[in-house]
Amino acid sequence: MSTHRWITALAIICLGTVCAASRAEAQPVEKGALGVGIILGEPTGVSAKLYLADDTAIAAAAGFAFIEGGLHVHADYLWHPWVLEDAEHFVLPAYIGAGLRALNEDRGGGSSAFHMGLRGVAGMLFDFKEVPLDVFVEVAGLFDYAFTNDDGGIGFGINAALGARYYF
Known part of the structure; x- marks a missing residue:
């Protein structure tokens, strides 16, 4: 030849x-039910999401809280009731949910406070169809109690973050 x-x-x-x-x-x-990735904002750290069904999931994050200062951990039960866009390469659902938050706040000068409370969260999810990846943006309202010897008590706040997760 x-x-x-x-x-x-x-x-x-x-x-x-x-x-x-x-x-x-x-x-x-076909992406797996468990996604792990990063979250940037309040908090900044690691994020995970476990789908229980097509429209329900448990999401959690752990990281550093820049505004309040300290270690932040939260977990939410999410419901995805609306699909805003279903295109060829992605799906854009909106979600709402409720959960718990714990924060070990460093107030400086050796003073600290431990916060425990509720989160109400709403967000949007850019879910790719061709790769097992999603990108999200969310806002959460906070209602918590600060346990401290100084000036603890009931407080309100807001968390906002964006992130991405890879699914296994």
């Missing part, structure tokens, strides 16, 4: 492989 025919055959095989791979990548992927 001549060199020209070998090059032509190799080019056809490579082209066929590339076309098959691109067609396979264009197919929606």
